[in-house]
Amino acid sequence: MSALHIKKGSTKHSAYNLRPNFSDVQERHTITVLVENEPGVLARVIGLFAGRGYNIDSLTVAEVDHTGHLSRITVVTTGTPQVIEQIKAQLGRIVPVHEVTDLTVAGPFVERELAIVKVVGEDDKRVEAMRLADIFRAKVVDTTLNSFIFEITGTPDKIDAFADLMRPLGLTKIARTGVAALLRGE
Amino acid sequence: MTREMTGAKMIVQALKDQGVDTVFGYPGGAVLPIYDEIFLQNDIRHILVRHEQGAVHAAEGYARSTGKPGVVLVTSGPGATNAVTGLTDALLDSIPLVVLTGQVPTFMIGSDAFQEADTVGITRPCTKHNWLVKDTEKLAATIHEGFHVATSGRPGPVLIDVPKDVQFATGEYQPPKPTASHYQPLVKGDMEEITELVAAIEKAERPVFYTGGGVINSGPAASQLLRELVEATGFPITSTLMGLGAYPASGKNWLGMLGMHGLYEANMAMHDCDLMINIGARFDDRITGRIDAFSPNSTKAHIDIDPSSINKVIRVDIPIVGDVAHVLEDILKVWKSRGRKTNAEALANWQGQISEWRAISCLSYTGSETTIKPQYALQRLEALTKDRNRYITTEVGQHQMWAAQYLNFEDPNRWMTSGGLGTMGYGVPASIGAQVAHPDALVINVAGEASWLMNMQEMGTATQYRLPVKQFILNNERLGMVRQWQELLHGERYSHSWSEALPDFVKLAEAFGAKGIICKDPADLDDAIMEMLDYDGPVIFDCLVEKHENCFPMIPSGKAHNEMLLGEAETQGVIQSGGAVLV
Ligand SMILES: Cc1cc2nc3c(=O)[nH]c(=O)nc-3n(C[C@H](O)[C@H](O)[C@H](O)COP(=O)(O)OP(=O)(O)OC[C@H]3O[C@@H](n4cnc5c(N)ncnc54)[C@H](O)[C@@H]3O)c2cc1C
Numbered sequence A: 001m002s003a004l005h006i007k008k009g010s011t012k013h014s015a016y017n018l019r020p021n022f023s024d025v026q027e028r029h030t031i032t033v034l035v036e037n038e039p040g041v042l043a044r045v046i047g048l049f050a051g052r053g054y055n056i057d058s059l060t061v062a063e064v065d066h067t068g069h070l071s072r073i074t075v076v077t078t079g080t081p082q083v084i085e086q087i088k089a090q091l092g093r094i095v096p097v098h099e100v101t102d103l104t105v106a107g108p109f110v111e112r113e114l115a116i117v118k119v120v121g122e123d124d125k126r127v128e129a130m131r132l133a134d135i136f137r138a139k140v141v142d143t144t145l146n147s148f149i150f151e152i153t154g155t156p157d158k159i160d161a162f163a164d165l166m167r168p169l170g171l172t173k174i175a176r177t178g179v180a181a182l183l184r185g186e
Numbered sequence B: 001m002t003r004e005m006t007g008a009k010m011i012v013q014a015l016k017d018q019g020v021d022t023v024f025g026y027p028g029g030a031v032l033p034i035y036d037e038i039f040l041q042n043d044i045r046h047i048l049v050r051h052e053q054g055a056v057h058a059a060e061g062y063a064r065s066t067g068k069p070g071v072v073l074v075t076s077g078p079g080a081t082n083a084v085t086g087l088t089d090a091l092l093d094s095i096p097l098v099v100l101t102g103q104v105p106t107f108m109i110g111s112d113a114f115q116e117a118d119t120v121g122i123t124r125p126c127t128k129h130n131w132l133v134k135d136t137e138k139l140a141a142t143i144h145e146g147f148h149v150a151t152s153g154r155p156g157p158v159l160i161d162v163p164k165d166v167q168f169a170t171g172e173y174q175p176p177k178p179t180a181s182h183y184q185p186l187v188k189g190d191m192e193e194i195t196e197l198v199a200a201i202e203k204a205e206r207p208v209f210y211t212g213g214g215v216i217n218s219g220p221a222a223s224q225l226l227r228e229l230v231e232a233t234g235f236p237i238t239s240t241l242m243g244l245g246a247y248p249a250s251g252k253n254w255l256g257m258l259g260m261h262g263l264y265e266a267n268m269a270m271h272d273c274d275l276m277i278n279i280g281a282r283f284d285d286r287i288t289g290r291i292d293a294f295s296p297n298s299t300k301a302h303i304d305i306d307p308s309s310i311n312k313v314i315r316v317d318i319p320i321v322g323d324v325a326h327v328l329e330d331i332l333k334v335w336k337s338r339g340r341k342t343n344a345e346a347l348a349n350w351q352g353q354i355s356e357w358r359a360i361s362c363l364s365y366t367g368s369e370t371t372i373k374p375q376y377a378l379q380r381l382e383a384l385t386k387d388r389n390r391y392i393t394t395e396v397g398q399h400q401m402w403a404a405q406y407l408n409f410e411d412p413n414r415w416m417t418s419g420g421l422g423t424m425g426y427g428v429p430a431s432i433g434a435q436v437a438h439p440d441a442l443v444i445n446v447a448g449e450a451s452w453l454m455n456m457q458e459m460g461t462a463t464q465y466r467l468p469v470k471q472f473i474l475n476n477e478r479l480g481m482v483r484q485w486q487e488l489l490h491g492e493r494y495s496h497s498w499s500e501a502l503p504d505f506v507k508l509a510e511a512f513g514a515k516g517i518i519c520k521d522p523a524d525l526d527d528a529i530m531e532m533l534d535y536d537g538p539v540i541f542d543c544l545v546e547k548h549e550n551c552f553p554m555i556p557s558g559k560a561h562n563e564m565l566l567g568e569a570e571t572q573g574v575i576q577s578g579g580a581v582l583v
């Protein structure tokens, strides 16, 4: 499937890339949206997904350009190619949206998520948790005599794997930031 | 002139600088400072409606009949929530509106203050964009941006919510700046795609133009260019409900409206064509019928300014993102430069096929000497008004479809109807908005009695401003369109589809200070219509028509274009349960 890298209003690539090549396969796409940081802009994006029945697997947002008042929203979504194309086109219509980039198409890209994980346990389990954390390069950011909080960054898959391993060792709580992502190269 | 002024004054100044001559509105506590400023000037005319929904539909009628944005001013809370239906209507039909709402003072927002509503929250999904302005310094620039957004790209309604303290505070007025906005949708189409379309035009054996509201949105030049292209290529052309008038109904290539209640020849041409050229239409479900059976053997081109319209419903082969007028200009240029070629021989065969379909006369109906058939009423209305400077609005239902079928539109911006949302109650206020914009024209609202009652309070507006709108009510004492579906889909169980207590429309007219006319005999119809036309003032015309007439042709939900029903005899058991799920 081809990219619909909608630089606001531009159809430079889009006319060709609007050419359909649609299948029913569900695809996972990481899309970044550069938006004017005005009140309610996140509600617009979320409202679009809710109102039109699109999936949000993960969503992060933060101001990235303080002078230009621009924020970057990174949203991970799944859908058929046709739905993904619609999502991008619909995002592009939102007035304060400056740019929509489908990293999955434009790639390769780097994707990272941060999680903090609380693991409660004693004796062997505690030792094993530490050992595994080391392998995953998770840091201990808080500890008591019978608990740790680990901080881990990586792809969502890596964090899933870490959480799966920690579960039998006493994982009680996990907080994840959602994905931040950027294209590689210039 | 000092640029320092109150927010309220800024609003009026900004409207003037945007060339606004008319505002439709209704006052209340949260907009009183603005009403004060309106009182102190004479450049902008304020039309006091009777309900905020009426203000928005009136602004839509004004906008659609002029090509300019419509402007609305209402108060906070109930004023704003009453505007929601109109906003949604304008969003679905791509009508440019700027709606100003009052809000409780900034320091009270969030406290459940008197007449507080989260207006930007409520209207976020039913506006193209909206703003809450918390700082008077930003007010003027926001209003200018509002006009820019409402009218650029795919038009739509915007809303600007202004707290009362922002109206009282002073700030520096910013005049409009043309380049201030980052929002600049592209209007030029991609030349490679355009060339590919031209190549397809040269080869096409069974082409059809499928045009829509986007041609009207694009402005009069688009209609002119469309006419030129159609005449030059000789290709047949059909239009959606929203695009009627872009190509003249008297034009020799006109097929009539397409879609669920469109003409047989138009739908058959869509189904059998080998090249479909969609110009500013959005493959609405009233058009496509069953998607997998929609025009199965055609190459499809789609010209639309909104990338999200392309491939939303139907996959197309030649997508062209751009403004209709700009793209048509380029198509003509390229086509002429390549020698104005078409496949004449194949086209002649295609025309022959179309003539055969046309010969079915799908709009024929069984006449009557004793009762007025609604189709007949519209044929007579057409005959008696076609040479006048005429604007038509409608309500929603069977009468709307009959109006689209039996009235002929020669020019764009003459036909105002609620297509996407299908809002009963649209027509009365829309006729008022159109009449305000064209005081000397003949403005007729073709209505069903049920829809008409939904915003009939606006007759008060018509009398107050001496607006001679003609309310032509096809009174079947039924929610006709609902009744038709119940007949065809729900075993003739007419659950709540008629009104047991209708008002006496003649007395009602008199109560409003208008003229009332009732007509039930086909023999009296012409005289009665002439009486309506000759009366210099608003008229309510109660035309008592056949109660159980069905609107044909009809493509039942879930069926393909070539499975149309043409008349009563064909309706037995045709709609299966799969179709009944659809609306
Ligand atoms: C009871 C009922 C029955 C109906 N039956 C029918 C029927 O039988 N047939 C029928 O046709 N309709 C029917 N409708 C109307 C139908 O629901 C839709 O409103 C209508 O078909 C949509 O028209 P459109 O495709 O022209 O799109 P519009 O809603 O007019 O949209 C315009 C399109 O053009 C694009 N556009 C806007 N401006 C520009 C520009 N400057 N340049 C390029 N593109 C632009 C927009 O992005 C959009 O995609 C019915 C409605 C009701 C209430």
Ligand SMILES: Cc1ncc(C[n+]2csc(CCOP(=O)(O)OP(=O)(O)O)c2C)c(N)n1
Binding pocket: B395, B396, B397, B398, B399, B400, B422, B423, B424, B425, B447, B448, B449, B450, B451, B452, B474, B476, B478, B479, B480, B481, B482
């Ligand atoms: C506000 C609103 N409510 C309900 C409907 C559903 N509806 C569509 S047509 C119709 C009946 C309209 O009756 P009338 O205005 O008398 O017109 P007719 O179909 O009889 O010509 C109804 C109830 C609607 N379109 N809009």
